Every structure is written in C-alpha cells, then in structure tokens.
Amino acid sequence: MTLTLKDIAEMVGVAESTVSRAVNNKPGVGDETRQKIMEIVKKYNFRPNQMARGLAKKETGILALLIPDLTEPAYPEIIKGIEKVANDEGYQVILCHTENDLEKEKSYLQLLQENRVDGAIIAGGGLADQHILNTSLRGNNLIVLINSLAEELLLPSVLINYSRGVYLAAEHLLQQNVDKIGLIMGDFRDYVESEKLSGYQQALKKYEVEYDNDYVVETDGKYEDGYKAFLQFMNMDDPPRGFLATNEYLTTGLVEAIKGGGYFIPGDFKVATYGESRLISLIAPGLTVVSEPRQQLGETAAEIMIDLIRGESPSELIKVLEPFLKVENKIKEETNNG
Amino acid sequence: MTLTLKDIAEMVGVAESTVSRAVNNKPGVGDETRQKIMEIVKKYNFRPNQMARGLAKKETGILALLIPDLTEPAYPEIIKGIEKVANDEGYQVILCHTENDLEKEKSYLQLLQENRVDGAIIAGGGLADQHILNTSLRGNNLIVLINSLAEELLLPSVLINYSRGVYLAAEHLLQQNVDKIGLIMGDFRDYVESEKLSGYQQALKKYEVEYDNDYVVETDGKYEDGYKAFLQFMNMDDPPRGFLATNEYLTTGLVEAIKGGGYFIPGDFKVATYGESRLISLIAPGLTVVSEPRQQLGETAAEIMIDLIRGESPSELIKVLEPFLKVENKIKEETNNG
DNA sequence: ACATTTTGTTAAAACTTTTTCTAAAAAAAA
DNA sequence: TTTTTTTTAGAAAAAGTTTTAACAAAATGT
Numbered sequence: 001m002t003l004t005l006k007d008i009a010e011m012v013g014v015a016e017s018t019v020s021r022a023v024n025n026k027p028g029v030g031d032e033t034r035q036k037i038m039e040i041v042k043k044y045n046f047r048p049n050q051m052a053r054g055l056a057k058k059e060t061g062i063l064a065l066l067i068p069d070l071t072e073p074a075y076p077e078i079i080k081g082i083e084k085v086a087n088d089e090g091y092q093v094i095l096c097h098t099e100n101d102l103e104k105e106k107s108y109l110q111l112l113q114e115n116r117v118d119g120a121i122i123a124g125g126g127l128a129d130q131h132i133l134n135t136s137l138r139g140n141n142l143i144v145l146i147n148s149l150a151e152e153l154l155l156p157s158v159l160i161n162y163s164r165g166v167y168l169a170a171e172h173l174l175q176q177n178v179d180k181i182g183l184i185m186g187d188f189r190d191y192v193e194s195e196k197l198s199g200y201q202q203a204l205k206k207y208e209v210e211y212d213n214d215y216v217v218e219t220d221g222k223y224e225d226g227y228k229a230f231l232q233f234m235n236m237d238d239p240p241r242g243f244l245a246t247n248e249y250l251t252t253g254l255v256e257a258i259k260g261g262g263y264f265i266p267g268d269f270k271v272a273t274y275g276e277s278r279l280i281s282l283i284a285p286g287l288t289v290v291s292e293p294r295q296q297l298g299e300t301a302a303e304i305m306i307d308l309i310r311g312e313s314p315s316e317l318i319k320v321l322e323p324f325l326k327v328e329n330k331i332k333e334e335t336n337n338g
Numbered sequence: 339m340t341l342t343l344k345d346i347a348e349m350v351g352v353a354e355s356t357v358s359r360a361v362n363n364k365p366g367v368g369d370e371t372r373q374k375i376m377e378i379v380k381k382y383n384f385r386p387n388q389m390a391r392g393l394a395k396k397e398t399g400i401l402a403l404l405i406p407d408l409t410e411p412a413y414p415e416i417i418k419g420i421e422k423v424a425n426d427e428g429y430q431v432i433l434c435h436t437e438n439d440l441e442k443e444k445s446y447l448q449l450l451q452e453n454r455v456d457g458a459i460i461a462g463g464g465l466a467d468q469h470i471l472n473t474s475l476r477g478n479n480l481i482v483l484i485n486s487l488a489e490e491l492l493l494p495s496v497l498i499n500y501s502r503g504v505y506l507a508a509e510h511l512l513q514q515n516v517d518k519i520g521l522i523m524g525d526f527r528d529y530v531e532s533e534k535l536s537g538y539q540q541a542l543k544k545y546e547v548e549y550d551n552d553y554v555v556e557t558d559g560k561y562e563d564g565y566k567a568f569l570q571f572m573n574m575d576d577p578p579r580g581f582l583a584t585n586e587y588l589t590t591g592l593v594e595a596i597k598g599g600g601y602f603i604p605g606d607f608k609v610a611t612y613g614e615s616r617l618i619s620l621i622a623p624g625l626t627v628v629s630e631p632r633q634q635l636g637e638t639a640a641e642i643m644i645d646l647i648r649g650e651s652p653s654e655l656i657k658v659l660e661p662f663l664k665v666e667n668k669i670k671e672e673t674n675n676g
Numbered sequence: 677a678c679a680t681t682t683t684g685t686t687a688a689a690a691c692t693t694t695t696t697c698t699a700a701a702a703a704a705a706a
Numbered sequence: 707t708t709t710t711t712t713t714t715a716g717a718a719a720a721a722g723t724t725t726t727a728a729c730a731a732a733a734t735g736t
Contacts, residue, residue, distance in 0.1 A: 002451065004692060015716045020694060030714055047452040051398060052692030054389035055721050062400075062432070070414035071616070079408060083435050087445075092454065094400070095433035097421050107425075114385040115340070115722095116430070223620055252620050278409070279617050282561055282590050342722055353686045358724060368684055390722030393691045453692095 003046050012036050023048060063305060064111050064120040066096045073248060073277040074294050075123065078146065081298025082121060089306050091118070112142075119305045123147060142308045144301050149191060149318070156308070158301045158319045162192050162274075165290040165323035166199030169244055169272035172288055172325060174207045178242030178270050184229045184254060185246045186221030196246050196274065215240055219250065226253025234261070242270035248277045255284045276326070289326045296321055341384050350374050361386060392453075401643060402449050402458040404434045411586060411615035412632050413461065416484065419636025420459060427644050429456070450480075457643045461485060482643045484635060487529060487656070494646070496639045496657045500530050500612075503628040503661035504537030507582055507610035510626055510663060512545045516580030516608050522567045522592060523584045524559030534584050534612065553578055557588065564591025572599070580608035586615045593622045614664070627664045634659055 005023070009016045014033060022029045022037040023046070029037070040046070054060045063086055067075050079095075086093050094117060096108040111117045119142030145157040173181050183200050186193045197216070204211050217232065219225030226245055230253075233239050245251040251273035258269055265271050265286055272288040273280060280287060300321065304314045343361070347354045352371060359367045360375040361384070367375075378384070392398045401424055405413050417433075424431050432455060434446040449455045457480030483495040511519050521538050524531045535554070542549050552574065557563030564583055568591075571577050583589040589611035596607055603609050603624055610626040611618060618625060638659065642652045 002453065005694095006692075016692085017694075017696095017717080018715060020692095021715090024694090028714065033714080045451070047448065049393070049692055050452045050454045051389055051392035052721090053694075055387070055393050055723085056692075056694040058721075060389060065433075070408070070417060071411075073409075076408035079433070080435060083433070092432050092449065094430050095403075095417070095421070097418060110385065111430070114388050116388045256620070279620070282594070282617070283621065343724095344722075354722090355687085355724075355726095356685060359685095362724085366684065371684075386724095387722050390691090391724075393693090394722080394724040396691075 002049075003044050005048065008037065008040050008044075008046060011040055020048075058115070059309075060116060060118050061090060062092045062094055062117045063302070064094045064096050064108060064117040066098050066105060066108055066120060066122045068098050068100045068124040070097060072124075073279070074275065074292070077294035078123060078298040078301075081295035081300075082302045083298075084295075085299045085302035085306070089302075091302075091306065118142065118309050119144070121146060121301050121305055123301075142305065144305045144308070146297060146301050147192065151318075154317065156304050156314050156317050156319075158297055158304065158321065160292045160297065161320050161322050162195035163199030163202065165274060165292070166196040166244065166246070167203045168199075168323070168325045169274065169288060169290050170200050170203035171206070172327060173242040173244065173270050173272055174203060174209065176242070176270055178240070179207075179209050180212075180215060180238060180240040180242070182229070182233045182240035182243045183216045183246075184226055184243065184250045185216065185218055186250070188218050193246060200244065221247055221250060223249045223253040226250035226255075227257040228253075230254050230257035230261070240269075242272070244272045244274075246274045248273065248275055248280050251280055251287070252283060255287075290323050291326045292323045293321050340387075341382050343386065346375065346378050346382075346384060349378055358386075396453070397647075398454060398456050399428060400430045400432055400455045401640070402432045402434050402446060402455040404436050404443060404446055404458060404460040406436050406438045406462040408435060410462075411617070412613065412630070415632035416461060416636040416639075419633035419638075420640045421636075422633075423637045423640035423644070427640075429640075429644065434458075456480065456647050457482070459484060459639050459643055461639075480643065480646045482639050482646070484639050485530065489656075492655065494642050494652050494655050494657070496635055496642065496659070498630045498635065499658050499660050500533035501537030501540065503612060503630070504534040504582065504584070505541045506537075506661070506663045507612065507626060507628050508538050508541035509544070510665060511580040511582065511608050511610055512541060512547065514580070514608055516578070517545075517547050518550075518553060518576060518578040518580070520567070520571045520578035520581045521554045521584075522564055522581065522588045523554065523556055524588070526556050531584065538582065559585055559588060561587045561591040564588035564593075565595040566591075568592050568595035568599070578607075580610070582610045582612075584612045586611065586613055586618050589618055589625070590621060593625075628661050629664050630661045631659050 005016045005019045009019045012019070012033075014037070018029055018033065019037055021027075022034045023041060050061060063082075065079065065082060067079070069075070083093050094111070098105045098108065109120065112120055121144045123146040143155050145155055147159060149157050149159070170181060181200075183197070185197060188194055188197065200216070201211055214236065217229050219229060226249065229250070230243070233243075243254055245254050251271070255265065255271065258265060258271070263269055265284060270288070271284065272290070274290045276289050276291045280289065300319055304319070307314055343354045343357045347357045350357070350371075352375070356367055356371060357375055359365075360372045361379060388399060401420075403417065403420060405417070407413070421431050432449070434449075436443045436446065447458065450458055459482045461484040481493050483493055485497060487495050487497070508519060519538075521535070523535060526532055526535065538554070539549055555567050555570065557567060564587065567588070568581070571581075581592055583592050589609070593603065593609065596603060596609070601607060603622060608626070609622065610628070612628045614627050614629045618627065638657055642657070645652055
C-alpha cells in the first residue's frame, strides 16, 4: 500500500494541506510540525502521486521527444543532453520514435493535446513543419525544434552552424595544399545539406580557389554512394587529392573505396568528414572530423523548453551552436581568420 | 481552451458519466445518445485528460524503459519492439538512460513508487538485481527484465539463447573444416558471456574436437582487444584458421587486424561474430553473423509487461528467444542435428 | 396485469494534490 | 494593555475523469 497525503496527515494529526506544504518545502508550516511530518515522510518513503499533482497543477512533468531514427549516431548524444537537463529540473522524457512516419508523428503530437506532456521537442524535423500548422498545436502549445527551422511558426530552434563546420574542414584541407577537394554530399534540397555546400564555397572563395561543379557530387547519402563517388572522381583528368564527405555513411564508403584501391590516408588522400561517430573513428582513426556539440544541442533544447514551460520566453528564437574541428583526434583551435 | 467531459455532457444534454462511457466504448449507452456524443467528440477532437483518468483509474498508461547505454547497437531495435507493442496497446514509453549508474537507476525506479508509470522494463540489468530487493519495489510493482536474470525475485525475464547462437556459429566454422577456432570473448563472469563460452564448448564436443584453452581469450570486450587477440593468436605454433568474436567491438578490431596483416576474409580466415550491426556489415560484409531477434525481444518484454498490468500472469517466467545464423548475408536454416 | 429483468441514465463518491480563503494563535507595535 | 501584523494551520473547493449505487423506464416473462 502506498501512502497518501491524507494518511500522513492523519498519522501526524494535521490537515492534508499542511502536509502538502511541508512536502513541497513551502512556507506556512511551523518548525516542529514540519519536522514531525518529514519524519514520517522519510520513514515511509512517501512520494506524492504525480497523477494527482498533475491534475491539480495542470502539469505533467513530462516532455515528449520526437526522434526520426534512433540508429543515427547523433541522437543518443542529443538524447543524453536532453535527459540530463530535463531530469535535473524534475522532468521525465517520453521517447517518441517517429521513423519518419507522418502518421506516427501525428499521433505522438496528440500527446500534447491530451495534456499528457508539457511540451514536445522535435528533432530532425522535415515532416513536422507544415504539419504542425494543420494540427491544433498552436498558441499555448510548447514545441522546440532541433536541426530544423520553422520561422513562420515562430517556433524556437536549436541548430548547428553547418556551413561553418564544412568551412573549417575545407579550410583545413586547403591549408594542406589540397586545392582540388572532392565534396560528397546528400540531398541539396535538405536545408542542412545546402548549408554545408555553402560552407564549402565560402572556404574556396576565401582561399581564392575557383569553384568547379565537377568536384561536387550530390547523392542519396548512403554507403554505396560514397564508394561510387570515389571511383567517379578517380576517372577525372585531374582527380582530387582530398575529400570531404558530409555524413558518416558516405565517409565510410569513401574510405573503404580508398583502402580498396590500395591507397592510404592521409598519405595519398586527405579525408575530412562531417560528424563524429564510433564507426568513423574505428575505420579511419586518422580522419579530420567536424565535431558537433551534440549533447549541448540537446541540453540547449531542453533548457529552452523548460524556460517556455515556466513562462519565460527564450532570449533568442534560433540558437546556433558552433562545431569544431578534430584534426586526427586532436582538437584544433577554431581560427578566426584563416 | 480544451474541452472536458463536463462540457460535452452539457452540450449534448446528458450526464458526464454517460459521456465517459461513450468515449470509452463501454456498454450502457443508448445508440442515439452514443452517436450524438461521438459526433461532438469528433467535431471538437476531444481527448480525455490523462492526468484525471490516471488519477481515477490508478493507471498512467506509461511504461518506464531502463537502458544502460543507447549507443549499443542492440538497443534501438529492442526499443523499437517495445514501443511498437506499447503504443498499439495504448501505452507510452518513458526512456530512462541509466548509463550504468546505480544512483540514476535508483532514482528512475522511484518513478514506480510515485505512480508515474505502470511498470518498468529493465534492459541489460546487472545493477538492478540486488538493488531491487532493497527498494520498496516488491509485491505489486511490475518489472520485466531483458537480457538478465533475477530468478530469486521471481521477476519475468526475456533472454536470447546465447549459447545456442555461439553453437551455431562454431558449428558453421567446423563444417568448413576449421577445426581450430580462436574464440575472443568479453568478461567470463558476465552471465551472457559464460553462456556463449558454453555454446562454443558444446559445438566442439559435438564435432569431436578437443577443447583447448589456448584458443580462447578473455578480454575487456573493446576494439583494441579484438585487434590484439589476433596478433596474439598469430604467434601460436598452430594459429587458428577461423575466429569467433562475441561482440561487435571485438569483431571490428579483429577484422581490422586481419586486413592490416594483408589477409583476406574468408579466403585466409573464416570469421564469425555474435550480433548484427551496421558497423559489421559495412566493414566486413562477408562475415558469418549470429543474428538475434532484437525487435522481438522488445516486443515480448512489452507483451509480458502489459499482461502483468492487466493482471494476467505470464505463461512462463523466463522466455528464451532463438538466434539464427546469417551466412554471408544469407539466412541459414537452423539445423536440428549437425 | 403483475413481477422480473434489462437498459439507459443520473447523482454522488472517489482518486490525490494544490490552492484559496479563513480562523486562530502568536508576535510585534502602539 | 490594546491593536495591528505576522505566522501557522485548517476547511473547503477545485482539477477532470471513472466508478458505484440508485433509480426510472422499458422490455420480457408468467
């Protein structure tokens, strides 16, 4: 049998409201009364029923976290960050694995409507944006986005400075006198990928290297695409001496193709990749990696969420975190000017 | 403004209890009354407040899922299975990332006490067992274990037949006339690992190959350990021509060492590994893999949990699922007898 | 036609906590 | 000492749903 406030009130011989105040560390309870109550609370390890509390306070203490794909290496770290902040502030996190399925996403967002959660953090977006408009999720419903934008809806977002990340990686290659860099990317229409391309172009411009479309391939972002891209590049008259791939799948394929061709990294080819992962560090420990502060990404999103819940509007609607470069496992200081 | 049962009752002109019955598809409501109610419910997209419902029914509709480490490749799939069943049955899953931290685990288990969750599924166990005894989590508290055992506590468990998995892999190697198999393992004291060793021994016995301790190495289960193990084996007078590693980290290290030595798989060495993963399939697509029904593992655990919640005791306390062999990406029929 | 069962519905109680209002007691100020 | 203020505590209402008991109306059986 779990005790209730009422039980404790009876035991101590006070009113329930007094026990409630004592348990919640609120003023209005005398010292000896408080002590007597807390003694019993401790003895029986009493914890207030969260359902009742939720009903009374119109809060649940639960956040929904919508994730499209748990196997993406970035998510466990992001989740960790969110959980950390949320738990520290007394919130629990419900995991909602959407698998890029609109229906699932839709049904998860209903949790908000049912007052089951105090807010929803949506990672990886894409589907969400247009969708949220159609649902009744407006006004007082609390949503924070990770890695996607919905400015028209005035939803807060936490992002990485993708273009800066690719800029740093390209710059690093250029500084090693690799002037022809093969860029292997995912879908251009994706906001994140388009930002990355822009970073590449900025770096070339800065180092006065002419941009040449032939050195950029757009792919589906899979392992095979990275592999094929290398072979394609090697058929060029003037093949690149360095490569930059924008996700771990592409990079893995690329590296395997390079190794398969009997070449060595970084002796024969310099390779940089966007995004850290165990896969990458195992396959090619010497790679230059653009590292994102993923845990911080999650922490920031959770902080904004909790601020929103508490009625404080965030200082900035869109928060951009800076990536940094890890050159062969050593962290490189971010240079300001070349 | 979100509507309540009361609002709808007023609109239709019936009592709240009638609306409640209609919404929950319960008997005792006339056909036209039911229809009138459901019309309004649909029109305003009414959803009952889960806090109030939880309070009244003494249920939350939420399950806690304790996971030690999200980056382990098995967990996303297990989680998927749990979520699937849970959601189908109207439950949400709270993700509790314990990071093998006793304190975190402890605090998460308090969720049960606070009536925040209807039950907890604990994956990977280890810490939990002794611990649960000390907490007040006995009697009516609902716990299901995944990949660990706590028979003394009579907690239901869902397991994989680890020994059978390793048996199948070893058998496959033996059938290819690899009679010396280098077995690279994690910590023997771990129940799971000890089971795997037993499977290896069973296979040798079956094929009348003498067990030799020199061909078995116990390690910390990391990448480097797999790498070093290969070098160690190659220093033997009669090195193995085949290897069996019991997790993906060991396997990755092993494979890299083999490749690094200029050897080929499966030409020079046959390699089998326990547990599928993207890493493995990318690095060495030709490996023989012991594949676990991970999603089913999650589904089964969730099913047992929900049965328990509904007051049905599970048919068997310990449920063991069978792994199967994937020989170079082709699923091999499980043979009954050699 | 009467007793009995079934059906449809309501009113009230329950679930536990928080909050607001109010009364009493204690402390401080006049 | 009296008045005012502050502190402490209780009683009651509110949160939104489900559940129970109660009751009337309708249907069935005799």
